[in-house]
Amino acid sequence: MAGTAVRGRLTWQTATVATVTDETLAVRTLVLAIPDWGGHRAGQHLDIRLTGDDGYQAERSYSIASAPGEPVAITVERLEDGEVSPYLTQDVLAGDEIEVRGPIGGYFVWDGAAADSVPLLLAAGGSGVVPLRAILRHRCRVGSSVPVRLLYSARSQAEVIYRSELSAPADDVQVIYTLTRQQPAGWTGYARRVDQQMMAEVAWPASGASGASGPLAYVCGPTNFVEAVAADLVALGYPPQRVKTERFGATGTP
């Protein structure tokens, strides 16, 4: 468990929303100006706290969408029966203040250090692409040349987050989509939920390299997606400890 930093207390501070960008009809990126941010690692998350005028508070965690060194950004998907995500995706405006603390988490991270110089398989279900986008941006910023394949499962092309950014990937980064519900005319890509056949075609071969030289997988999305991808990768020979997963929390009311 190298790279573990002993931290002090994570304190709440007031951030200002710098910019608001719509990614899809239901997904919005907020860039936050945080006065005292100690930096973060690609893949970490932060906590947001909102306060109503009656004092009511709600807290949620969101993956950080930006690379270390970039202004902190979060990308939020609106869940219609949610309490915090509708506010962050519909009501909040540039200049508004919200409380944040972080960064949090040190397992689902990629630093681009020497030990990370192995092929990366990134698998995203829906807005699970957010921390993986931070990894992709970090890879560019540190000048890493590790080959990357991103498998991105979305319901339709209109629901693909960061679509224009992902349409021009860096060298040695391949983006493979599967559109599970609706495909544009002439679509020749995958059009089904992930399965072992798809993973066998997309994933770097585990190739017996079971140790630290084998590929590293980061899988993020809803539980069903993560369970399926992780199980398929293990079946294809990936050692479980080379498959890092991040599952969304409650599906009902975040």
Added chain:
Amino acid sequence: MSPVSRGFHRRHQEAEPAGRVPPGQYVTHDFPVLSAGPTPHTRLTDWTFSIEGGQEPVSWTWQEFQALPSETVTVDIHCVTRWSKLDTSWKGVSLDVLLDAVSYTAPYVLAFCDGGYTTNLPVADLTGGKAWVAYSYHGAALQAEHGGPARLLVPHLYFWKSAKWVRGLRLRDTDEPGFWEMYGYHMYGDPWREQRYAGD
């Protein structure tokens, strides 16, 4: 003093039962799954539960474990990612029964699991009818994605302490961090004091 978030208000008007939902939590009716890696699938014939670090190591096979006296409990559970789930029903073996089989003085344990997960707990939080090794959830065998065949159940602490796929306890003289604790989560994790991260 927290700044007011312009236009933000409570959307869920249904009152949560008084005194049952810790600060910063909301009630969900789902049962979310959170784990750091693939779900392990251990055959019951290969499964054992061990307690190491006492005077003599002890170990039970699955069959022996099923023959231990069990309890059915209904408890509320609280995940550090902020969901709480009320009135969850579990069947399993009390840690009182398991630790009674060992002679020890150590004040801490590290729970260890298939998949390599660990978490640290004080022994005092496992004894006195507060903790179980559960193998059944609402009357059915505990599903693998929820920690089956058996998981710790320590409902008075944040749920990451209720380690999935648990295979045993290591008794220890000092409190050393487990998996999430090494990554900055709280060493103890009391939801009523919102001990989410180190320093809380």
